Amino acid sequence: MTNESTLLATTKSEWLKFRSVRSSIMGVAVTVLLTIGLGVLITTLVRTHWSQLSPLRIATFDPVSSSLRGSLFAQFAVGVIGTLLVTSEYTSGSICTTLTAVPNRFRLIGGKCIVLFVTMLILGEFVCFAAFLIGQRIYLGVVPTASITNGAVLRSVILAGLYLALLALFAFALGLMLRQSAAAISVFVSLLLIVPIIGLFFPQNWQNDFMRFEPSTLGVSMQSPFAPSNSFGAWSATLILLAYVTGAMAIAVVLFLRRDAGSNQ
């Protein structure tokens, strides 16, 4: 039956909606700029200051994660993209138009998530591979470099891209729960920036236990070939982040199915 509204049709429609507003295009541009641009800046600084670094810094230096550091800034841009994908529908009221076209709410969220995850994964992998390769080229000759043919290195770069895609989904879930752009983005930023600061006030032994569960710490674990101290290994960190995303999404979807579509009330 070709006339039915299907998940594929919903996904195509959401893809058209995603690429036809400027905020998505801007978000993508900022993600590219932050990951690759800051990557170039950081790796260049490391190269120019390499001779002045302490022996300890040199001994623990990781050319992989240091070239991917920009992605930890780009995570905010990706978060905004994920949030706005749903909150813009509530602020403009277009969620009602969308739901009259696709009244199956489960399918609507499915379509939106597919568009968001696929585009953010492609974007994330693209910027992380680019930042890594450019970073190693900048290090070449002065700073030790890593090769993408090494299994652990390849995993780090791939997981760095996946981290961005998963965070976009997490932000989307927050947006679906809170239905307001400002509120959802504030909560998202707080979880990534404020929570670690609160952690600093905890006693040292609690701090280590607490901080490694924090999303950006998980991100650092995911993009490091060797597990940083007091942190999870790359795969464990990925699974924990996946659990966060699944949990947040489950709550958001249950709320979405139950609540009236209405404007914010």
Added chain:
Amino acid sequence: MIKIDHLTKRYRDTLAVDDLDFEVKPGVVTGFLGPNGSGKSTTMRIILGLDHPTKGQATVNGTRYAELKAPMREVGALLDAKAVHPGRTARNHLRALATSNQIKKSRVDEVLEFVGISAVANKKVGTYSLGMSQRLGIAGALLGDPGCLLFDEPVNGLDPEGIKWIREFFRTLANEGRTVFVSSHLMSEMAVSADEIIVIGRGRFITSGSVDDLTKNAEGTVLVRASDHDKLAALVTANHGVVHDATDEGLTIAGLSSDQIGQLSFDAGITVYELTPQRASLEEVFMDLTAGAVEYGAQKGGSRA
């Protein structure tokens, strides 16, 4: 056909819709009339599956909206014309809607042409006037060529030409055998554009019927200008009539026909200068029907204790 089946909707402590039960038939324009806040929009939102009913249900062609396979091919709706992402162009907005229901792309240009906004189809919707947004909303409702159409306060923001256009448009849709359900808080608008009217107030059903039926049953008044108003007023009251309004210009009398008043005056030796039967306007009928059913009414002279 739309069927509202003992529908009740409660938002926290307000009862927005209270046991509504009616049908909207195809082939006629059905007006959905009530003061602001009477539950019209809520009812429409429930029909479209946007809000969940507390009790009862609403169905379109026997199916709940959320279960329709290709909803836009069965129902077209315009709730809030401004409920469109302001950063998207009209054409992209309609294309996204068409894609979601597997409606062919060429249909987008057809509906844009039909509502007369082809020339601005590539402009961002945020730059549109309310009238243009209304036309875009109508274009969206027509995309799937549906047999059933819902419009919530569609004449808001339209210029006189647009209003004339939309009335003819409703008529055409109904003549094609479609179900056309149009809400308004303006009786005068419904009087010219609707065949059947359903009146609600405070979420409750008040009355329904054709425009003629509604005014026929309403009580008319008679305006009288005579030589002795005080004497006439006393006479009217004694004969079970009611004097609504007494000014130097004349008396407005209810409960007696102009024949009866003329005879009474003649018998009492009062000279009548003017005797005008006044048919209740639809607006008055509506005010009478919904009196007490207005959620946010202005109190008249603080007369209520």
